[in-house]
Amino acid sequence: MIEKDYDIIIIGSGAGGGTVARELSALCGEGKTIAVLEWGPKFRDEEFTGRELQMANKLYFESGGLLTEGREMTCAFGRGYGGSTMVYTGTSIELPEHVAERWAVPGLTYADIIARTQKYKQENNVHILDDNLINENNELFRIGCDKLGLNARKFPVNIKGCLGSGACNMGCPNQAKQGTNRVQLPQAEQQGVEVVTHCRVEKIGERCVEAEVKTLPLGEPPSWAPGRYLIRAKVVIVCGGAVNSSALMQRSNLPVSFPALGRFFTCHPALTLVAQHDKPITNFYGFPKTYYCDDFEKSEHYLLETCMYFPFTTAKNIASFGPEHSAFLADFTRLQMILVLASDKAIPENRITVDDDGNPQVDYTFTDDVKKAFVSAQRVAARIFFAAGAARVHVPGASIPVIEASMQDKIDELVTMRELRMGKIPISSAHMMGGCRMGRDSSDSVTNGWGQVHDIPWLFCADSSLFPGSSEVNPYMTVMSLADRVAEGIRDNAGTLLAA
Numbered sequence: 440m441i442e443k444d445y446d447i448i449i450i451g452s453g454a455g456g457g458t459v460a461r462e463l464s465a466l467c468g469e470g471k472t473i474a475v476l477e478w479g480p481k482f483r484d485e486e487f488t489g490r491e492l493q494m495a496n497k498l499y500f501e502s503g504g505l506l507t508e509g510r511e512m513t514c515a516f517g518r519g520y521g522g523s524t525m526v527y528t529g530t531s532i533e534l535p536e537h538v539a540e541r542w543a544v545p546g547l548t549y550a551d552i553i554a555r556t557q558k559y560k561q562e563n564n565v566h567i568l569d570d571n572l573i574n575e576n577n578e579l580f581r582i583g584c585d586k587l588g589l590n591a592r593k594f595p596v597n598i599k600g601c602l603g604s605g606a607c608n609m610g611c612p613n614q615a616k617q618g619t620n621r622v623q624l625p626q627a628e629q630q631g632v633e634v635v636t637h638c639r640v641e642k643i644g645e646r647c648v649e650a651e652v653k654t655l656p657l658g659e660p661p662s663w664a665p666g667r668y669l670i671r672a673k674v675v676i677v678c679g680g681a682v683n684s685s686a687l688m689q690r691s692n693l694p695v696s697f698p699a700l701g702r703f704f705t706c707h708p709a710l711t712l713v714a715q716h717d718k719p720i721t722n723f724y725g726f727p728k729t730y731y732c733d734d735f736e737k738s739e740h741y742l743l744e745t746c747m748y749f750p751f752t753t754a755k756n757i758a759s760f761g762p763e764h765s766a767f768l769a770d771f772t773r774l775q776m777i778l779v780l781a782s783d784k785a786i787p788e789n790r791i792t793v794d795d796d797g798n799p800q801v802d803y804t805f806t807d808d809v810k811k812a813f814v815s816a817q818r819v820a821a822r823i824f825f826a827a828g829a830a831r832v833h834v835p836g837a838s839i840p841v842i843e844a845s846m847q848d849k850i851d852e853l854v855t856m857r858e859l860r861m862g863k864i865p866i867s868s869a870h871m872m873g874g875c876r877m878g879r880d881s882s883d884s885v886t887n888g889w890g891q892v893h894d895i896p897w898l899f900c901a902d903s904s905l906f907p908g909s910s911e912v913n914p915y916m917t918v919m920s921l922a923d924r925v926a927e928g929i930r931d932n933a934g935t936l937l938a939a
């Protein structure tokens with residue numbers, strides 16, 4: 440085994456890892472050594488081809504289709520330099536105040552989260568989308584909401600120089616999204632942080648990690664030779680994303696046991712509804728996600744967002760078969776889409792575990808609240824489509840797969856709890872949260888409000904695994920904000936933590 444020594448090791452380079460790396464990079468100027476170990480490759484700009492299946496296989500963990508143990512939901516997250524920020528859409532929302540209050544983490548205030556969020560809004564060029572990038576798929580959502588008296592809000596987004604290719608979730612081919620791969624990681628590297636790609640951390644030991652570098656024919660070659668490594672560090676920061684951080688911590692035989700480890704996992708389970716118009720609309724080019732409606736967030740616990748997926752994902756999202764299925768897809772340029780995101784509550788039963796080989800497994804049960812949210816959201820989304828002039832709507836959880844405009848007064852009868860058959864309807868998730876939650880002590884959580892693992896002072900988490908419950912909105916801004924806080928805590932205590 441090849442041995443190496445660093446002051447700080449950061450595991451993962453996504454929203455959390457990229458932020459913490461840049462925030463700690465000033466320590467390199469004081470002679471401290473910092474390495475980011477990233478499982479995936481660093482893709483070259485020309486490798487972002489925008490081809491759907493090719494990109495799913497290259498950029499996502501398990502091609503974006505990690506199935507829950509009950510085979511009822513797929514979980515999508517990125518693997519590579521920048522983590523899921525390579526493939527996110529870049530909608531940039533602040534954590535609502537009531538969520539921070541519900542989290543009730545000792546010492547962590549809403550004001551603190553928001554002050555840090557503001558910093559990343561500026562850094563990532565967050566702004567309201569220019570009108571010329573809003574296509575009809577999005578505009579029809581606004582029109583439908585207006586007609587029903589619902590409030591369609593414009594998303595703040597973090598793009599710069601968007602050419603409207605619509606390929607955000609396949610990794611932007613024009614480098615327009617301001618993910619950590621474009622902003623924070625290059626800055627960290629300039630300051631002296633080493634980023635080692637193709638490097639999977641297998642285990643955390645006492646002030647060290649075991650990792651393996653394997654070269655794949657993807658992206659830039661790694662800076663370390665292929666092989667197994669033992670890397671000693673004074674501080675280890677886990678930023679593998681909620682699923683992989685939880686799995687890594689469980690594989691690691693830590694000296695303290697945490698009943699909450701892997702538990703209280705939330706993920707905003709999502710359903711996509713697809714409507715067909717009588718004539719073509721602009722849909723697959725232009726920015727895919729412009730509007731959202733949070734009118735039902737507090738009362739019924741869901742958000743409605745515009746979205747546009749490419750043919751393979753759309754085929755997967757439509758829960759019918761045969762000629763009906765083909766007819767929808769054949770008319771791709773006439774399709775309009777709405778994404779339903781349920782705000783799921785953190786319950787201990789929903790958790791990440793590991794199999795015999797140490798690979799993550801997601802045990803997830805849909806609560807009645809989530810099912811109720813799906814029913815209500817599908818009814819409202821169907822009405823928005825019809826108000827916008829759609830001819831028919833594909834509703835995954837309805838008694839018939841396609842509701843024609845002439846049947847719209849029957850929506851409530853067609854979309855019911857009884858018809859919501861989990862495992863039969865295509866549910867996906869892209870917002871993994873929790874598993875190493877912040878809290879009071881090791882009886883209720885894994886870390887304190889500064890991301891420091893209880894009773895293991897050299898070990899930190901700084902990613903979405905820290906969330907004590909769901910963020911109830913798109914989460915990446917809050918991930919960056921919390922990672923910024925973890926970095927500040929480490930910087931402030933560097934004298935003790937990094938002492939020889």
Ligand SMILES: Cc1cc2nc3c(=O)[nH]c(=O)nc-3n(C[C@H](O)[C@H](O)[C@H](O)COP(=O)(O)OP(=O)(O)OC[C@H]3O[C@@H](n4cnc5c(N)ncnc54)[C@H](O)[C@@H]3O)c2cc1C
Nearest residue numbers: 451453455478522523528529530640679902903913914915
């Ligand atoms: C398709 C998609 C669209 C999204 N759109 C939005 C959006 O518009 N707005 C929003 O707010 N959020 C969005 N999100 C969610 C957002 O991207 C995530 O919440 C955020 O990136 C999570 O940050 P993280 O640091 O926890 O994990 P990630 O960003 O996923 O990074 C984790 C990194 O750790 C690496 N890693 C894992 N395990 C190991 C290991 N053992 N050794 C070494 N490296 C490891 C992984 O390869 C990965 O690169 C989206 C997500 C997806 C998948």
